[in-house]
Amino acid sequence: MSRLLRIDASARLHDSHSREIADYFQARWLQQHPDDEVVVRNLMHNPVPHIEAATITGFYTPASEHDAALQTATALSDQLIEELMSSDILLISTPMYNFSTPSALKAWVDQIVRIGHTFNFDPEKGFTGLVQGKRAVVVTATGAVFSNPAMSAFNFLEPYLRTLLGFLGITDSHFVSIEGTTTDEAAMENSKRTAREDIDHYILGTA
Numbered sequence: 001m002s003r004l005l006r007i008d009a010s011a012r013l014h015d016s017h018s019r020e021i022a023d024y025f026q027a028r029w030l031q032q033h034p035d036d037e038v039v040v041r042n043l044m045h046n047p048v049p050h051i052e053a054a055t056i057t058g059f060y061t062p063a064s065e066h067d068a069a070l071q072t073a074t075a076l077s078d079q080l081i082e083e084l085m086s087s088d089i090l091l092i093s094t095p096m097y098n099f100s101t102p103s104a105l106k107a108w109v110d111q112i113v114r115i116g117h118t119f120n121f122d123p124e125k126g127f128t129g130l131v132q133g134k135r136a137v138v139v140t141a142t143g144a145v146f147s148n149p150a151m152s153a154f155n156f157l158e159p160y161l162r163t164l165l166g167f168l169g170i171t172d173s174h175f176v177s178i179e180g181t182t183t184d185e186a187a188m189e190n191s192k193r194t195a196r197e198d199i200d201h202y203i204l205g206t207a
């Protein structure tokens with residue numbers, strides 16, 4: 001049995017294209033892996049707060065030296081990291097907001113990217129991601145059509161998430177993009193159809 005951790009970032013609880021395709025992924029995944037467990041972190045129902053000064057102090061202070069205040073300041077980060085590390089597959093569904101990730105998702109990222117826990121730094125070897133042996137699937141929804149080469153320079157969402165996942169050690173990442181949700185209905189329907197086919201194919205490969 002594996003565990004799928006699903007992170008939903010759209011501010012829209014209804015009519016969200018990224019959630020719709022993540023729902024499709026989850027349903028198909030459970031068809032193929034009926035004994036798997038799904039843990040859902042809905043960032044709208046349970047928003048992750050921004051890190052604070054004490055959280056940062058806690059990140060750079062060994063746990064053995066944490067007083068009660070630092071334990072409290074890092075408790076949510078501990079929990080979110082445990083959720084991530086105990087999962088086998090990470091499913092992120094996210095819109096593009098202003099060329100990049102919604103702040104709700106960035107707040108989660110800022111809690112889980114933590115030295116000594118999810119990455120390490122060595123002056124000689126550089127950075128090492130500690131989130132190993134996992135795969136990630138990322139569903140993005142964008143109003144514009146970024147497969148249009150004229151638009152690609154504006155897409156800081158997918159390159160950012162690819163870099164972030166790789167930095168953490170998740171090298172097996174798969175992106176599914178829903179495009180044109182506010183500008184081009186035909187492109188949107190086409191990308192949804194392609195996304196479903198792509199997901200079917202991806203999930204068959206995990207049998």
Ligand SMILES: Cc1cc2nc3c(=O)[nH]c(=O)nc-3n(C[C@H](O)[C@H](O)[C@H](O)COP(=O)(O)O)c2cc1C
Pocket residue numbers: 010011012015016017018019094095096097098099100141142143144145181182
């Ligand atoms: C605050 C905000 C900012 C947005 N910024 C962009 C943007 O920079 N580029 C873009 O293509 N679409 C942008 N959009 C459109 C969304 O990416 C699009 O509506 C997407 O489908 C939202 O995801 P959802 O359907 O899962 O809610 C923006 C939407 C909102 C609400």
